[in-house]
Amino acid sequence: MTSPAGSLQLTVAIPTYNRADFLRQTLAGIAQQDFPPGAFEVLVIDNNSTDHTRAVVAEFTGSNPAPHYLLETRQGLDYGRNRAIAEARGDIIVFADDDILMQADWLTQLVAPLLNDPAHRVGAVGGEVIPVFPDGLPPWVAEWHAPLTFRADAGPLEAKHSPMGANLAFPKWVFEKLGLFHTALDRAAGNYFSGGDSEMIRRVRAAGLAVWFSPAAAVQHQMPASRTTFRYASRHAFDSARSRVIDRAGQPGATGYFFGRFLGNIFKSLGFALLALLNFLTGRTGAAKKALVRAWRSCGYLYQIPRSLVGKI
Numbered sequence: 001m002t003s004p005a006g007s008l009q010l011t012v013a014i015p016t017y018n019r020a021d022f023l024r025q026t027l028a029g030i031a032q033q034d035f036p037p038g039a040f041e042v043l044v045i046d047n048n049s050t051d052h053t054r055a056v057v058a059e060f061t062g063s064n065p066a067p068h069y070l071l072e073t074r075q076g077l078d079y080g081r082n083r084a085i086a087e088a089r090g091d092i093i094v095f096a097d098d099d100i101l102m103q104a105d106w107l108t109q110l111v112a113p114l115l116n117d118p119a120h121r122v123g124a125v126g127g128e129v130i131p132v133f134p135d136g137l138p139p140w141v142a143e144w145h146a147p148l149t150f151r152a153d154a155g156p157l158e159a160k161h162s163p164m165g166a167n168l169a170f171p172k173w174v175f176e177k178l179g180l181f182h183t184a185l186d187r188a189a190g191n192y193f194s195g196g197d198s199e200m201i202r203r204v205r206a207a208g209l210a211v212w213f214s215p216a217a218a219v220q221h222q223m224p225a226s227r228t229t230f231r232y233a234s235r236h237a238f239d240s241a242r243s244r245v246i247d248r249a250g251q252p253g254a255t256g257y258f259f260g261r262f263l264g265n266i267f268k269s270l271g272f273a274l275l276a277l278l279n280f281l282t283g284r285t286g287a288a289k290k291a292l293v294r295a296w297r298s299c300g301y302l303y304q305i306p307r308s309l310v311g312k313i
Helices: 019-030 053-058 077-087 106-117 137-143 172-179 198-208 231-246 254-281 287-310
Strands: 008-016 041-045 070-071 088-094 100-102 122-132 167-171 210-222
Touching: 008 019, 008 070, 008 077, 008 100, 008 106, 008 167, 008 172, 019 041, 019 053, 019 070, 019 100, 041 053, 041 100, 053 070, 077 254, 088 106, 088 172, 106 122, 106 167, 106 172, 122 198, 167 172, 167 198, 167 210, 172 198, 198 210, 254 287
Parallel strands: 008 041, 008 088, 041 070, 122 210
Antiparallel strands: 088 167, 100 210, 122 167
């Protein structure tokens, strides 16, 4: 892929919110990339952080390339992503979470399918995301944090699989053709919504473009103790269900789907709540927490479906 005058091959975009110390580690990893320094830029999109994010970015002014700090005051991950698209000079935009660790060849491996696609048949490339737990992993949440290893070699993914937004690259022309990220689907301060990346992947596929996976472009996704608590898991489950409903509301056949899903989740919420009680009474605390998280996920559907049906969200 050739770059027009004034542009670069790549833009690495890192939306961030109040994770300055993790961000420092991510920027350190990007500074060690073996991709030619003059061929990419780094954008840090600060989404109203109240910590020392800006000072951390300033620590890397001597890097090549030095990260460029941008403040995005509209709260939400996808506002940050869309700001990056507007500011990016690269032909390819790599979206990275602010808490990932990577090897020196990460960028090279991730964007290779796009750089070798002159016919513009590949619309997105994802890399493996491997969760790591610096503070330990409680056994009861372990099953929800397995790596998503879709295939052993680089190549297209089946339609049922979508790569994670923590490690995801798009050619910039995709956004010119398909539009920006849906800002109602991803997290902002106060919620744990998710789904903007999977909704975009669905649009990419609907346009007849391939979605590739590059296992060699793996990153480690840091999960501190705050993300392995019952409070976090239950809130994440509730909000993830809500964001799925919001996403589904824009698709054909949503009303029939909602009625079926609403009835099903009435029984699921009651069943998982009963299961949680039985596990708690028999001393199986971990199993009780897992059942309660699943009950809370069902409650997310029950809360959001009526709101989406009447058009509130």
